[in-house]
Each structure stands twice: as C-alpha cells, then as structure tokens.
Amino acid sequence: MTYGINPETYEIVTPIWSELQQRSFNVYTDEDRRQLTEKLAKQLQFINKEVSNEKITIYFEVEKYLNIISEQLEPQNSIFVGFPEKINEEFVKKFTKK
Numbered sequence: 001m002t003y004g005i006n007p008e009t010y011e012i013v014t015p016i017w018s019e020l021q022q023r024s025f026n027v028y029t030d031e032d033r034r035q036l037t038e039k040l041a042k043q044l045q046f047i048n049k050e051v052s053n054e055k056i057t058i059y060f061e062v063e064k065y066l067n068i069i070s071e072q073l074e075p076q077n078s079i080f081v082g083f084p085e086k087i088n089e090e091f092v093k094k095f096t097k098k
Helices: 030-042 053-073
Strands: 016-018 023-025
Touching (some): 016 053, 030 053
Antiparallel strands (some): 016 023
C-alpha cells in the first residue's frame, strides 16, 4: 500500500495505491462514511465515531480483503483475528500445560 501524507498533520493527501489489488482509491469522504455507516447499520454493525476516515478507508478497501485472503489460504494461528479483533478460541484451546 502506498500513499502520500502531510508531514505536519499526518493526514493522507493522495490516493491510496494497493499493490495487491493493482488499483488506487481515494480516502473516504464524510458522505462515503455516512453511506457506509447506513449500510452497516442494516447488518447491525457499527463504526466507532472516533475512527478517522483514513483508517476506515484502509480497512474497508485493503485490510478487509487481506483478511479474507489469509483465511482462505491457511488456518489462523494467532490469538487475535478479525476487525475488530476477537480472540481465536479454537487456537487458544490448543494451549496446554507441560
């Protein structure tokens, strides 16, 4: 993922390029965020109001798909999975005292 930032505010100021997807996309606007919030609310999912548009864009345009790909390639061998992170109970159950 490649993008330009403002060194004073650390805000993303260029389109974001996804090498894996071979495409670029803009940071979500407030209107994009509103539409996404309405769509997710119908599925009983919600976006924290404190999360920036930049982070929401990166999650819904890049991380979400990387998570889907990783789940299809091999089982998750980590304590936390998903967004927001949840405990991977199946993996944790494998821990035993020796």
